Amino acid sequence: MSPVFERRLREQRARVLVRAHGYRQRRHAHGVWLRLWRVLADASAAYAVSSEDARALVAEGHAVQPVGAEFEPRKLIVTVPADRVRTIACAVPVPIRMGGALLAAPCLVLVPFDAASPRTGVQ
Numbered sequence: 001m002s003p004v005f006e007r008r009l010r011e012q013r014a015r016v017l018v019r020a021h022g023y024r025q026r027r028h029a030h031g032v033w034l035r036l037w038r039v040l041a042d043a044s045a046a047y048a049v050s051s052e053d054a055r056a057l058v059a060e061g062h063a064v065q066p067v068g069a070e071f072e073p074r075k076l077i078v079t080v081p082a083d084r085v086r087t088i089a090c091a092v093p094v095p096i097r098m099g100g101a102l103l104a105a106p107c108l109v110l111v112p113f114d115a116a117s118p119r120t121g122v123q
Helices: 003-029 032-041 051-059 066-070 100-104
Strands: 043-048 076-079 092-094 107-112
Touching: 032 043, 032 066, 051 076, 051 107, 066 076
Parallel strands: 076 107
Antiparallel strands: 043 092, 043 107
16 A cells, blocks of 8 residues: 555544544434523523522522533523522623533523513514
């Protein structure tokens, strides 16, 4: 075999291994990223809060999103009205996108779109 052909063969094998690893990781995720995107699509704002504040919100009866339990380490994701979030002193706004700030926060509070908002199509 020529050296050029051997190099191209090694490069192709490396690409195949990387692609196979990516497919395997997506298969093991069992759709968790899609479920997280769906939850984030319904939110108008996101906030990182302390675990104590998040547990207090859960104790008040606010909805916990089950997708947070599928991550390792687990995330507590709670959906709360905007009025209630304004009363949390330590709430730090987080951009609603799959970025480091959102994924690093162990406890998230999501504010749903207002039902009368033109964004939801309900008048």
